[in-house]
Amino acid sequence: MAETPEKFEHILYERTDHVLLITLNRPEKLNAWGFQMESEFLRALALASADPQVHVIVVTGAGRAFCAGGDFSGWSRELAGRAQTGREVSPLTSGEGSPEVPIALSRSKPMIAAINGHAVGIGLTMPLACDIRIASDRAKFSARFVKVGLTPECGSTRYLAQVAGLGNALYMALTGRIIDAEEALRRGLVDRVVPHASLMDEALALAQEIAANPASAVWAAKRLIHENAVESDLRRAVTQEGFAIREARRQPDHAEAVRAFVEKREPQFNR
Secondary structure, X not given: OEOOOOOOOOEEEEEEOOEEEEEEOOHHHOOOEOHHHHHHHHHHHHHHHHOOOOOEEEEEEOOXXXXXXXXXXXXXXXXXXXXXXXXXXXXXXXXXXXXXXXXXXXXXXXXXXXXXXXXXXXXXXXXXXXXXXXXXXXXEEEXXXXXXXXXXXXXXXXXXXXXXXXXXXXXXXXXXXXXXXXXXXXXXXXXXXXXXXXXXXXXXXHHHHHHOOOHHHHHHHHHHHHHHOOOOOXXXXXXXXXXXXXXXXXXXXXXXXXXXXXXXXXXXXXX
């Protein structure tokens, strides 16, 4: 287990080998999302991006919930405090939502959301911006915004439709219903549902599997899929792929894969 690079209060940052585990760590508040948690989460992603030892990131929640949505009480305190001091208000509390979170996730190393409990509001939409979602059979999901007179945020007006399809996106956004893990799977919100006791084992095993692949190729594949998913010009999409594959052919891991094939052995990547 690597040492935490700096002190966090609302998250845990734990790296083992090439996998980083970020845990939302306000269990007494059901990991409600506030300005400090968001700031620490974004800082953790930046640290992971700068750490060549981190190949894959898993995010989960401490206690009974993954994230039960926004911490309205925390927002009110921050707004009041910043109004008194004259300090700038964060986008999160100024009413602009969490604009940097989906952008940071789209640019991050591969992200797996291990959804251990309630995933509500931003607790649902943040995992949608991750690359893979594994849910406990105890998890519950809701795009709850309409129930508090708000509209979806954190990129979810894109990701809900991309991940679950337009019909399911509208169903979740317009009803604000809470659904269980099996319905979330049927609606395409998550990729797998596993027994609660095995959630972290399953998520970390998947992370290790991805981390064993060539890091540069994994990152390039993620970047291309994110960019080309909304690219309407097919020629531009295949041109971007061509640039990426030419670069990949120059990397040591491709040469190692070719040698391993010829020598009839398993390749040893990321050396």
